Amino acid sequence: METRIAILGIIVEDIEATGQINELLHGCGQYIIGRMGLPYRQAGVNIICIALDAPQDVINTLAGRIGKVRGVSAKTIYSRVTRPDKEE
Numbered sequence: 824m825e826t827r828i829a830i831l832g833i834i835v836e837d838i839e840a841t842g843q844i845n846e847l848l849h850g851c852g853q854y855i856i857g858r859m860g861l862p863y864r865q866a867g868v869n870i871i872c873i874a875l876d877a878p879q880d881v882i883n884t885l886a887g888r889i890g891k892v893r894g895v896s897a898k899t900i901y902s903r904v905t906r907p908d909k910e911e
Contacts, residue, residue: 825905828856829882833871837894841869844889848873851885879905 835841848855854877861870875882882899890897 824878825907826876826878827882827905828902829875829877830900831873831875831882831886831889832898832900833873833889834896835869835871835894836867836896838869840892840894843892844871844895847885847888847892851875851877851881854881 833844835844848858854875856874856876858874859872863870875885877885882901886897886899889895
């Protein structure tokens, strides 16, 4: 199976949603390359950026689930390149 490199950008407007987001991210932990979180206190939001190397369906599912969380916005940017699955 081919994998893609993607960036998932998340803006959390409802602090109560962070536990649900962390649970979803934990479930895809094997695909996460890196994660950066920034509290933007002046705007009352948290900004999270996730770098992924995963099959297309895993990325789509994760982004869809996070996007359905109340008080959260999410968008995904994909690389144009697909690559063979990583050997385990």
